[in-house]
Amino acid sequence: MTDHGHAAGTYSQRLARELAASRHLCAGIDPSSAMLAEWGLDDSAASAERLGREVVAAAAGVAACVKPQVAFFERFGAAGYAALARVLADARAAGVLTIADVKRGDIGTSFAAYADAWLTPGSPLEADAMTVVAYQGFGSLEGAFELIRQHGKGLFVLAATSNPEAFAVQTAVRGDGRTVAQAVVDDALAFHNPTDDHVNSVGVVLGATLQLRDFAITTDAPPAKPALPVLAPGFGAQGANIADAKSIFGGLAWAMLANESRSILAGGAAGLSDRISARAEAIAQAV
Amino acid sequence: MTDHGHAAGTYSQRLARELAASRHLCAGIDPSSAMLAEWGLDDSAASAERLGREVVAAAAGVAACVKPQVAFFERFGAAGYAALARVLADARAAGVLTIADVKRGDIGTSFAAYADAWLTPGSPLEADAMTVVAYQGFGSLEGAFELIRQHGKGLFVLAATSNPEAFAVQTAVRGDGRTVAQAVVDDALAFHNPTDDHVNSVGVVLGATLQLRDFAITTDAPPAKPALPVLAPGFGAQGANIADAKSIFGGLAWAMLANESRSILAGGAAGLSDRISARAEAIAQAV
Numbered sequence: 271m272t273d274h275g276h277a278a279g280t281y282s283q284r285l286a287r288e289l290a291a292s293r294h295l296c297a298g299i300d301p302s303s304a305m306l307a308e309w310g311l312d313d314s315a316a317s318a319e320r321l322g323r324e325v326v327a328a329a330a331g332v333a334a335c336v337k338p339q340v341a342f343f344e345r346f347g348a349a350g351y352a353a354l355a356r357v358l359a360d361a362r363a364a365g366v367l368t369i370a371d372v373k374r375g376d377i378g379t380s381f382a383a384y385a386d387a388w389l390t391p392g393s394p395l396e397a398d399a400m401t402v403v404a405y406q407g408f409g410s411l412e413g414a415f416e417l418i419r420q421h422g423k424g425l426f427v428l429a430a431t432s433n434p435e436a437f438a439v440q441t442a443v444r445g446d447g448r449t450v451a452q453a454v455v456d457d458a459l460a461f462h463n464p465t466d467d468h469v470n471s472v473g474v475v476l477g478a479t480l481q482l483r484d485f486a487i488t489t490d491a492p493p494a495k496p497a498l499p500v501l502a503p504g505f506g507a508q509g510a511n512i513a514d515a516k517s518i519f520g521g522l523a524w525a526m527l528a529n530e531s532r533s534i535l536a537g538g539a540a541g542l543s544d545r546i547s548a549r550a551e552a553i554a555q556a557v
Numbered sequence: 558m559t560d561h562g563h564a565a566g567t568y569s570q571r572l573a574r575e576l577a578a579s580r581h582l583c584a585g586i587d588p589s590s591a592m593l594a595e596w597g598l599d600d601s602a603a604s605a606e607r608l609g610r611e612v613v614a615a616a617a618g619v620a621a622c623v624k625p626q627v628a629f630f631e632r633f634g635a636a637g638y639a640a641l642a643r644v645l646a647d648a649r650a651a652g653v654l655t656i657a658d659v660k661r662g663d664i665g666t667s668f669a670a671y672a673d674a675w676l677t678p679g680s681p682l683e684a685d686a687m688t689v690v691a692y693q694g695f696g697s698l699e700g701a702f703e704l705i706r707q708h709g710k711g712l713f714v715l716a717a718t719s720n721p722e723a724f725a726v727q728t729a730v731r732g733d734g735r736t737v738a739q740a741v742v743d744d745a746l747a748f749h750n751p752t753d754d755h756v757n758s759v760g761v762v763l764g765a766t767l768q769l770r771d772f773a774i775t776t777d778a779p780p781a782k783p784a785l786p787v788l789a790p791g792f793g794a795q796g797a798n799i800a801d802a803k804s805i806f807g808g809l810a811w812a813m814l815a816n817e818s819r820s821i822l823a824g825g826a827a828g829l830s831d832r833i834s835a836r837a838e839a840i841a842q843a844v
Contacts, residue, residue, distance in 0.1 A: 341670035347681030353634035375690055376660050377720045381588050383628035394634030403662055405715055407722025412590045433664045435694025442729035442737050450729050495644050
């Protein structure tokens with residue numbers, strides 16, 4: 271247990287403090303078989319746990335949050351989930367914000383059950399926020415909304431992502447004239463949680479390698495209040511330059527979380543703290 | 558172990574045999590807290606397992622497949638996954654086809670890790686097929702394609718779903734003039750697995766309560782060869798009448814799987830076999 275995280279308050283209040291302290295790095299926890307091999311570890315749930323706990327320890331007080339990619343734990347079945355639960359418990363103890371990168375999506379009681387799994391206090395998989403997909407409409411996420419308000423949790427909804435195959439879907443034009451991605455951004459901004467002061471409980475995922483105007487997503491407006499959190503993959507190994515963060519995200523840059531995984535994980539446990547500190551510093555300078 | 562399932566062959570070959578025998582019922586395994594209460598069970602992973610194993614036993618040789626809604630297991634964390642693994646093992650032993658309703662979606666090695674989790678022989682969570690979401694494009698599912706071909710597994714990609722909030726997204730028009738849902742159907746049909754003879758390894762989810770023409774999805778063409786499997790929620794408790802199956806799905810009806818959960822689960826373990834048999838018979842008459 272450390273006091274790095276100042277864990278009092280809701281997710282959005284804690285995230286606001288991280289951002290106000292110029293902490294914008296979201297440290298990825300991606301124990302793929304290839305990454306475990308780079309760490310000199312065997313391909314097992316125990317190794318995934320070890321990598322995850324090392325990242326949490328190194329990220330505490332330096333990164334804004336950690337983001338486990340849950341697919342890399344799910345491949346080990348129940349053992350993977352037990353490992354992930356221990357990584358999340360470490361993060362809670364260290365006061366490090368957690369975004370469960372699960373990209374869950376469903377409707378009604380099924381989606382509500384996913385929200386229960388990840389956002390209910392006391393759940394073995396409790397995180398502060400989770401990533402979600404709204405192929406079935408923003409309203410399909412309704413099952414999480416009351417839980418977010420009640421327990422001070424958060425969502426990141428996939429809006430515009432950087433893989434080339436995503437473009438045709440996310441730029442498709444709805445009957446109301448908006449692109450699919452633009453409507454996600456609008457709907458996230460319209461979500462209202464009375465306890466959100468500086469940042470919104472519901473944020474979006476926007477790829478840093480994209481031209482957001484292609485998706486009709488506006489970045490030149492002044493920051494909304496509360497600001498829309500933007501989880502941004504694409505910096506580092508994927509090719510976007512952190513020095514361009516302000517020009518890419520404009521008015522959205524203040525509440526941007528730069529997700530980096532490969533750039534901090536490659537090289538193994540040795541030097542992990544130094545790499546996280548260096549990336550956190552570079553991002554703080556740019557935003 | 559029973560000999561109901563004739564478990565030899567790939568998923569698509571086994572599914573083709575089910576359909577040829579007029580088995581079109583996909584029995585849902587939905588251990589929500591409300592359903593467990595209806596069964597007189599406490600809200601625990603052990604209860605979810607019990608419900609699941611009862612459904613598998615009652616479905617063997619009667620339903621075409623079972624479909625666990627994984628959200629209702631995930632809410633119990635590792636214990637839920639251990640329970641689900643035992644339900645899936647029962648189904649394998651009984652020769653019952655399994656569709657893991659996980660609606661996973663991601664890109665690259667992350668999506669490949671989800672495919673590993675659910676479709677790799679010997680994985681604790683091995684199923685025959687899984688439901689997936691292509692908000693990041695059909696190509697984002699690439700990480701499963703080789704695994705499907707190699708191990709004879711399957712996917713169901715969400716295309717047009719019946720919740721009202723889904724309409725605006727799934728009818729959005731892409732740059733190539735197709736709706737989002739229509740492009741999913743086209744892309745699923747274009748997937749080629751040399752060992753698919755009667756039915757395709759990749760199918761789609763289409764809600765039975767929808768007017769598919771609103772999504773520009775064609776149902777009046779003769780059945781494709783191999784036929785496109787259609788997983789259809791919406792019959793039973795959700796309001797679509799199974800007697801209308803042929804008019805709803807047209808040329809897609811031959812490979813339609815009618816998913817029913819509430820209509821077979823409500824009432825508890827007593828009478829479960831009778832309800833499954835009755836629904837299976839009604840569906841066989843209609844299709």
